[in-house]
Amino acid sequence: xxxxxxxxxxxxxxxxxxxxxxxxxxxxxxxxxxxxxxxxxxxxxxxxxxxxxxxxxxxxxxxxxxxxxxxxxxxxxxxxxxxxxxxxxxxxxxxxxxxxxxxxxxxxxxxxxxxxxxxxxxxxxxxxxxxxxxxxxxxxxxxxxxxxxxxxxxxxxxxxxxxxxxxxxxxxxxxxxxxxxxxxxxxxxxxxxxxxxxxxxxxxxxxxxxxxxxxxxxxxxxxxxxxxxxxxxxxxxxxxxxxxxxxxxxxxxxxxxxxxxxxxxx
Numbered sequence: 001x002x003x004x005x006x007x008x009x010x011x012x013x014x015x016x017x018x019x020x021x022x023x024x025x026x027x028x029x030x031x032x033x034x035x036x037x038x039x040x041x042x043x044x045x046x047x048x049x050x051x052x053x054x055x056x057x058x059x060x061x062x063x064x065x066x067x068x069x070x071x072x073x074x075x076x077x078x079x080x081x082x083x084x085x086x087x088x089x090x091x092x093x094x095x096x097x098x099x100x101x102x103x104x105x106x107x108x109x110x111x112x113x114x115x116x117x118x119x120x121x122x123x124x125x126x127x128x129x130x131x132x133x134x135x136x137x138x139x140x141x142x143x144x145x146x147x148x149x150x151x152x153x154x155x156x157x158x159x160x161x162x163x164x165x166x167x168x169x170x171x172x173x174x175x176x177x178x179x180x181x182x183x184x185x186x187x188x189x190x191x192x193x194x195x196x197x198x199x200x201x202x203x204x205x206x207x208x209x210x211x212x213x214x215x216x217x218x219x220x221x222x223x224x225x226x227x228x229x230x231x232x233x234x235x236x237x238x239x240x241x242x243x244x245x246x247x248x249x250x251x252x253x254x255x256x257x258x259x260x261x262x263x264x265x266x
Contacts, residue, residue: 004021004036004039004040005032005036006020006021006022006030006032006033006036007019007020007021007033007036007037007040008021008058009036009040009043011044011047011049011050013199013203013206014049014050014051014052014206015050015051015052015053015054015199015202015203015206016040016043016044016047016050016052016053016054017053017054017055017056018037018040018041018044018053018054018055018056019055019056019057019058020033020037020055020056020057020058020062020063021058022058023057023058023059023060023061024059025064026059026060026061026063026064026112026113027057027058027059027061027062027063027064027118028063028064028065028066029063029065029066029088029092029117029118030088031087031088031091034088034091034092034094034095035091037055037095038094038095038098041053041098041099041102042098044102044104045102045103045104048210048265050104051104051105051205051206051208051210051213052104052105052106052107052202052205052206053102053104053105053106053107054106054107054108054109054198054199054202055099055106055107055108055109055121055122055125056108056109056110056111056194056195056198057110057111057112059111059112060111060112060113060133061111061112061113061114061118062108062110062111062112062113062114062118062122062134063113063114063115063117063118063121063122064113064115064116064118065115065116065117065118065119065139066088066116066117089148089149092117092120092148092149093148093149093150095121096120096121096124096149096150099121099124099125100124100150100154100221103214103217103218104210104213104214104217105126105127105202105205105213105217106124106125106126106127107125107126107127107128107129107198107201107202108121108122108124108125108127108128108129109129109194109195109198110122110128110129110130110131110134110136110176110185111131111133111134111191111194112131112133112134112135113134113135113137114134114135114136114137115135115136115137115139115173116137116138116139116140116143116147116149117149119136119137119138119151120147120149120150120151120154121149122136123150123151123154123155123158124150124154126217127186127201128179128184128185128186129185129186129187129188129189129194129197129198129201130176130179130180130185130187130188130189130194131176131188131189131190131191131194132176132177132188132189132190132191133176133191134175134176134179134185134188135173135174135175135176136167136173136174136176136179136184137167137171137172137173137174138151138155138167138168138171139171139173140168140171141168141169141170141171142171146168147168151168152168155167155168157224158183158184159182159183159184160182160183163182163183163184176188186201187201207260207263208263209245209247209248209250209251209261209263209265210247210263210265211241211242211245211247211265212242212247212248215235215238215239215242218238219231219234219235219238222234245266246264246266247261247263247264247265247266250262250263250264251263
């Protein structure tokens with residue numbers, strides 16, 4: 001386990017996990033935490049042994065968003081404090097871009113409250129699994145703000161325009177089952193089973209060929225902003241590269257021999 005102050009980072013059986021680790025404060029966003037998340041995510045990206053990255057929270061919250069006390073101090077202070085707050089927003093946005101572009105499978109295991117920027121972080125993942133105690137809230141308008149961490153762009157693409165506008169413009173929380181019904185999360189499990197359920201869910205992707213997973217994910221996400229024809233043009237040369245890999249040959253052998261493939265990422 002790596003040495004961080006505000007997160008935990010560990011790798012086990014091809015699955016890396018980043019845990020927001022300020023449970024007494026409900027894992028609020030801080031400049032230090034954002035820097036550590038960025039560092040750990042880059043480590044997971046560069047580690048060939050890692051095929052899936054999970055983000056979750058310690059204690060009863062996933063991430064409560066911004067530190068309300070700090071925000072109140074900024075609101076009543078002068079320009080220097082406001083400049084620092086703007087810097088933090090910039091760091092949140094940079095972290096979101098990194099997570100959104102993360103080439104491997106990214107899963108958010110939402111163990112409790114995911115509010116504001118915390119919900120935005122969860123929305124940057126490819127999949128969200130939730131404990132039955134989880135709650136989700138785009139709380140910004142209740143604080144006189146608007147979602148600046150990517151939620152205004154990500155949420156409509158996950159749950160559709162109407163549900164996204166409802167959450168963003170009302171600032172009201174929803175529970176885990178409502179999140180499941182609108183497509184915000186893929187599964188809801190009892191809180192004490194979330195870790196095991198997440199690892200079981202992640203192993204499905206860890207068994208797949210890493211190169212194929214990364215090309216497929218990149219094509220799907222880029223395709224959201226492309227025409228159908230442009231998407232075909234985008235993947236064609238990448239398929240040519242994949243056909244030359246040892247993993248492709250192993251996949252064919254495994255199919256012919258009626259066994260599970262043993263992909264090496266080559």
